[in-house]
Amino acid sequence: SQTIHQWPATLVQPVGSPLSLECTVEGTSNPNLYWYRQAAGRGLQLLFYSVGIGQISSEVPQNLSASRPQDRQFILSSKKLLLSDSGFYLCAWSGDRNTEAFFGQGTRLTVV
């Protein structure tokens, strides 16, 4: 069966520090991969999605970047964190067009 791993679960980082969040999927090949941010426990904002290795689509201009160095690995990064980067970050994957997306357990990022 397929599983998605996202870590760390919580992270407290100072302003100006770098960020690296990692997400990996097991049990499937060539998944579509997504990074979402959820602010204040409400709506989800799509940050990036990827349909293949090295193929990254950015949805909103921001202080973050994403990379997909391997088929089932998706990384969210920042060179210098801002206070406004705080939030709950969710990684997700999907298969064929008519399937649902499956989410990781999320990372609570607090920038101080």
Add this chain to the structure above:
Amino acid sequence: AQSVAQPEDQVNVAEGNPLTVKCTYSVSGNPYLFWYVQYPNRGLQFLLKYITGDNLVKGSYGFEAEFNKSQTSFHLKKPSALVSDSALYFCAVRPYGSTSGTYKYIFGTGTRLKVLA
């Protein structure tokens, strides 16, 4: 622009009563439709989906949803609510067809369901 609307920030219902959480969408073509549930500090869990066929779809934990093409709605329902159903519920759509963005899931802003004992 493609969008999903969940008009109610919060829905309160007494335990044992039926519940409805509303969702309407605006996308081109025939989208795929989904409902998810989120518990505090957790990821989203899939509940059910509509792809094609019968307008009433059944999902996990006794939930069901009714697709109405003319009203572009996909309301979530349950005949008898439980206190344990209290959570944040998200409606989502995934556009289908030749338009760009068919890989994206567009989420509503979420509706907090509170089931009172």
